Amino acid sequence: MNNIINVKKLSFTFSNQNEILKDLDFAVEKGDFLAIAGPNGAGKTTLLNLLCAVLKPKAGSIEIDAKPIQAYSAKALAQKIAVVRQEFIPVFDFSVEQVVSMGRSPYLGAFGLENENDKELVRDALNATDTTKFAERSLANLSAGERQRVFIARAIAQDTPVLLLDEPTSFLDLKHQVKIYDLLKKMQNEKNKTIISVTHDINLAAQYCENVLLIAADAGYLYGSTKQVFSTQKIEQFFSVKTYVHKIGSENIFIPLGLLAKDRDRIDSQAEKDL
Amino acid sequence: MLPDTNLTKRTIKILIPLAALIAVMCLCAFIGTEKISLKKVLEGPAQIAGDNIDYEILIGVRIPRIILAALIGIALATAGAVLQAVLRNPLAEPYILGISSGAGLGVITAILSGLSFSFWAGSTITLFAFAGSIFTVWLVWLIGYFAGRFHVTTLLLAGVVVNAFFSAVIMFLTSIAKSRQLRATILWLMGNITEKSADVLWFSGISILAGVFCLFTLAHKLNALSLGDNEAKGLGVNTTKTKMAAFALTAFITAVAVSLSGLIGFVGLIVPHAVRLIVGPDHRQLLPISALTGAIFLVIADTIARSIFGQEQLPVGVITAIAGGPFFLILLAKYSRKISWVK
Numbered sequence: 001m002n003n004i005i006n007v008k009k010l011s012f013t014f015s016n017q018n019e020i021l022k023d024l025d026f027a028v029e030k031g032d033f034l035a036i037a038g039p040n041g042a043g044k045t046t047l048l049n050l051l052c053a054v055l056k057p058k059a060g061s062i063e064i065d066a067k068p069i070q071a072y073s074a075k076a077l078a079q080k081i082a083v084v085r086q087e088f089i090p091v092f093d094f095s096v097e098q099v100v101s102m103g104r105s106p107y108l109g110a111f112g113l114e115n116e117n118d119k120e121l122v123r124d125a126l127n128a129t130d131t132t133k134f135a136e137r138s139l140a141n142l143s144a145g146e147r148q149r150v151f152i153a154r155a156i157a158q159d160t161p162v163l164l165l166d167e168p169t170s171f172l173d174l175k176h177q178v179k180i181y182d183l184l185k186k187m188q189n190e191k192n193k194t195i196i197s198v199t200h201d202i203n204l205a206a207q208y209c210e211n212v213l214l215i216a217a218d219a220g221y222l223y224g225s226t227k228q229v230f231s232t233q234k235i236e237q238f239f240s241v242k243t244y245v246h247k248i249g250s251e252n253i254f255i256p257l258g259l260l261a262k263d264r265d266r267i268d269s270q271a272e273k274d275l
Numbered sequence: 276m277l278p279d280t281n282l283t284k285r286t287i288k289i290l291i292p293l294a295a296l297i298a299v300m301c302l303c304a305f306i307g308t309e310k311i312s313l314k315k316v317l318e319g320p321a322q323i324a325g326d327n328i329d330y331e332i333l334i335g336v337r338i339p340r341i342i343l344a345a346l347i348g349i350a351l352a353t354a355g356a357v358l359q360a361v362l363r364n365p366l367a368e369p370y371i372l373g374i375s376s377g378a379g380l381g382v383i384t385a386i387l388s389g390l391s392f393s394f395w396a397g398s399t400i401t402l403f404a405f406a407g408s409i410f411t412v413w414l415v416w417l418i419g420y421f422a423g424r425f426h427v428t429t430l431l432l433a434g435v436v437v438n439a440f441f442s443a444v445i446m447f448l449t450s451i452a453k454s455r456q457l458r459a460t461i462l463w464l465m466g467n468i469t470e471k472s473a474d475v476l477w478f479s480g481i482s483i484l485a486g487v488f489c490l491f492t493l494a495h496k497l498n499a500l501s502l503g504d505n506e507a508k509g510l511g512v513n514t515t516k517t518k519m520a521a522f523a524l525t526a527f528i529t530a531v532a533v534s535l536s537g538l539i540g541f542v543g544l545i546v547p548h549a550v551r552l553i554v555g556p557d558h559r560q561l562l563p564i565s566a567l568t569g570a571i572f573l574v575i576a577d578t579i580a581r582s583i584f585g586q587e588q589l590p591v592g593v594i595t596a597i598a599g600g601p602f603f604l605i606l607l608a609k610y611s612r613k614i615s616w617v618k
Contacts, residue, residue, distance in 0.1 A: 158510070
């Protein structure tokens with residue numbers, strides 16, 4: 001048993017609404033890179049909030065390191081899982097270094113003073129994310145991509161076996177999207193971190209992740225390797241959209257094309273060819 | 276780089292305002308309507324009471340009052356800094372949770388019902404102010420809790436609504452009050468430091484310092500909380516517990532301060548802001564330095580209030596408001612210019 005996360009029969013409902021997640025079963029191996037994908041409103045972020053105990057399951061269980069998630073104190077859980085939410089500008093003018101240092105707060109005593117080890121981990125995290133050069137600057141004066149790297153640096157300083165990310169690339173340009181995923185892959189390879197990323201970008205996920213959890217809007221789901229899950233038929237079914245599919249290496253890439261797209265007819269001819 | 280430069284820097288940053296506070300307190304002890312000579316004070320107490328007036332004024336009147344002003348400054352500034360972090364609102368201040376109107380209602384009730392007499396540790400006014408403010412804070416929490424499980428916005432709104440309602444009741448009561456009772460109430464509402472007995476000083480000093488000390492232990496959690504609830508949870512902070520503790524402690528120290536001096540405005544709003552502009556938002560520094568700066572500010576303000584017009588004393592709240600308003604504007608202008616330059 002090398003599973004760091006075990007999810008069994010997990011269900012969740014917001015009050016007076018349809019079930020968002022129903023009987024979800026999956027396990028994440030240590031050192032795995034998992035993508036959670038699916039259409040808007042399917043419950044991706046809800047699942048992320050369940051995995052970091054911000055929400056409580058209606059039924060079923062989540063185990064982290066073979067221990068039920070409810071059995072962890074907030075502090076103990078923060079030593080297992082670091083969460084990176086979508087980047088934002090804090091109300092107060094914290095510097096990059098101050099924000100990254102907060103990653104050490106689950107380990108601090110009553111007066112919150114960092115020791116040498118804490119400081120070294122913060123320095124390492126700044127170096128790993130290439131943010132040392134603006135360590136003294138305020139978060140308000142960074143670009144969105146730089147800010148996202150700062151929040152990832154904080155999660156790295158938190159020194160947890162698991163990293164949980166909520167759409168880490170959604171507001172970034174192409175170069176910065178790739179930079180973030182390279183950074184995450186590096187963390188997986190060098191530090192054997194387990195990485196779970198909620199994402200809309202299935203093409204990037206196909207290139208960087210081993211496994212995918214695809215959640216449907218009707219509480220159905222699909223779990224497997226990227227090659228199993230990212231097939232034309234399943235993507236079109238889960239996202240209810242027609243896509244142009246191409247293969248690079250062994251992974252598919254999908255380009256969604258609407259009715260009025262210039263090259264929509266290519267999809268139809270492709271479908272005929274496949275038959 | 277030395278390994279502990281950060282800690283040394285931090286210590287120095289706290290020692291400077293501490294030294295400044297001690298210097299200001301010593302200096303202000305010799306300022307006032309009565310001239311006091313250091314030489315006569317050093318002679319010590321006279322055999323017959325009243326022979327060495329200088330000594331008696333300094334030890335019996337000025338020093339206790341200066342300590343009182345410092346304590347109130349510490350309480351209000353710390354409470355302001357903490358509430359701004361928890362409510363994630365730079366305009367939050369110690370009275371926002373209904374403490375002011377609750378205390379005001381308590382005081383006016385005491386005065387109007389003729390229950391304002393003195394006993395061993397002060398007067399019933401103090402007691403009523405304390406009870407009023409604690410009751411109102413509890414009421415605001417209750418509304419905030421049932422309306423939205425401690426969401427920042429619901430708490431703020433509950434505070435505003437309760438404040439408005441109680442202010443209306445206070446206005447109603449003042450409008451039907453007799454003029455002699457009115458002056459005491461108005462002075463109190465404006466914030467007025469007066470001499471208090473040694474018992475009161477000890478009691479309030481210990482309460483305020485203990486409360487402030489407990490708040491210091493929340494400092495690094497407040498850093499996380501000021502990023503928002505979910506962020507703080509992800510960083511291992513038990514948000515409900517920390518918020519409850521922060522609110523309870525700020526309510527307590529503010530209520531003690533209010534019961535001593537009435538409503539002194541601006542200290543809790545301006546001091547944390549000014550300090551944050553200089554030392555940054557890290558609460559591990561912000562809280563102690565705000566506390567010390569608040570004390571300096573109020574000791575100076577009270578010295579002006581008691582000496583500027585000879586025998587006639589001004590309420591200190593007037594001084595803090597007159598000095599605080601423009602000071603705040605200057606800071607704001609300087610601050611926004613700094614931002615636009617960087618961008």
